[in-house]
Amino acid sequence: MSARPSTVVSQVTVDLPRPRSxxxxxxxxxxxxxxxxxxxLVERNGAAR
Structure with missing residues (x-):
């Protein structure tokens, strides 16, 4: 998500094996x-503020 107004800037596919511990x-x-x-992504898009 970007800073306000929030928009989706990227989708991250979590391709880790299941089951997960x-x-x-x-x-x-x-x-x-x-x-x-x-x-x-968070740092570049200002959502960490």
Missing amino acids: QSVTRALPRFHELHEQVLG
């Missing part, structure tokens, strides 16, 4: 890639 999922390299991608 926090301990296993957080150890996956793909989890960290998605985490960085989402944080970057």
